[in-house]
Amino acid sequence: MVIYIKFGCNAIRRIPEMNEWTYSDFYLERGGNLHPFDYAKPTSLAEARTLLAQTAADGVVLAGGSDVLRRIEEEVIRPQVLIDIKGLPELRGISFSVHGGLSLGATTTISALAAHNDVRRHYSLLVKASHQLGSLRIRNRATVGGNICVALPQTDLPPALLCYDATCHLLGPEGERTVPLSECYKGTRQTALEPGELLVRVTLPAPAAYSYGAYHTVRQGGQTTVVGAAVLARRASGPSTEWRIALAAAAPYPLRAYEAETHLASAEPGAAMVEKAAELAMRAAQPADDIRASARYRRSMVGVLVRRGIEEVIEQLSGRGR
Template identity: 45%
Template sequence: MEPFEYVKPASPAEASAILAAEGSAARILQGGTDLIIRMRGDFVHPKIVVDLKGLPGIREVAYNPANGLTLGAAVTMNEVAAHPLIHAHYLMLAEACETIGSYQLRNRATIGGNVCNASPAGDSIPALLCYDATAVIYNPAGERRLPLMNFFKGPGKTDLQPGEFLLALTLPEPHEAAVGVYNKLGRTRVGDIALLGVGVLGWPQPANPSGSGWRIALASVGPTPLMAPEAAALLAENTDDEAVEAAAAAVMNASRPIDDVRASGAYRQAMVRVLARRAIEDVLARLPM
């Protein structure tokens, strides 16, 4: 590992100024579970590492029914997975975070790091998309907000501009009877990077013909995390067995997987249909109608 300068700014404005001045020579540190590995592996060579964990509010979880949930970007995965308010209102997010790596890794890994890595296989991301999360981004001019779906621009690429960093994620209050399921397929039962992941959120919505509303998001089957709006629209119309099969097929058609060392694209596409059907059926079994 090459020598580098370590700084821990005390305010968002100070952090933004450093990042803007240093440009590509700077790297952000929150949990470090990805950055340190890349530095040790000689993949990145930052001249300055900017530790954001000391910024006000960046490690806090805040919730109220009017505004929903605010997650500081440096909240750890274990903190998300164990938080009682997240369990009570955003259970799929807690369960998805618990699938990431080992317990020890989740003590360091952060929700903001998982998002900002912009990996198509990020396990927290389908749940965040199903809960309609917004990215709160700090820059030299202040703050801007961006729907999380628009945050991802490609593998490892985000909408963050020079001097910007992710400060928090906000999630609106879901329907009180919403049910969410995250199904993940890996090479091992626990701890592996997702070969694919399917997040499904359903809630009572009497205005729809089926009496329900849906959001479906996918991991590791495209260059960015994906939504499956056509499948959600099918379920809003009908949720009988035929409709569930059609929705699962629509999820498969929304996927754009590649072949890599972990699985073929054809296998991923076949299995995303299976996991989507299982998740939809699981939600329906628990959804009050």
């Protein structure tokens, strides 16, 4: 087995037979070409379904490409064919109604999401999360569906979507089915999508009468989130507040911190409540050690970020004079 370690732009490679590390540029080694594959751009869902069924294991869905093309470049995957789903009208666009909620086509770009007026007004936590996702040029290409389907811990949009109780609509050979986003993740790079299934859109329930969300992260500008926490409070007409907390890069996949949420909903307001909730979130986290941070650092930052988030939300709630 050849081991690659990627440092920003280039990599060093360990060649076991020689037992040494050598500098490597995958791209130049191949003479400046990606590993060859075919490309198909279906224009109807029927065509897309046929293609997905035909290609099964050898086909990879292409949306924004910021993950897929990078993995091809690094030779982590070698698909036979890329199926570009950007030509499917059913996967495009954002629609909103006060009673029906929000529907996001899977190929909606992060930039388009963050610029949409209804999203800004009623689901502002999605906008905050979008602004923390990669750099502008990534946000201009990366899609809502892609950010979910890569099933990576450090994705920024899913924690916010989890806070809004998002549902994924999957289209397969048997028809369409819905799965709550919280049940979509099976592990890192593993989702509930069956072979041949396609994420068509993500829907969010109607907005609460009032809601406020905060998304705090550890990250350098333009780079991947090292660890992050989304906190959302919702109020219907009464005084009771519903809380949501979801974490980025703190577990094998984006994760809700249910116990911390329950505690916030039931405990006496005050500093002790915030501390306890932050502690419960830390306990829920199952962070990994990797090149960006240690598990220990991540866990301790979960506590800090969740506390900051709750404090920001509480301040905002009290500012409204209840």
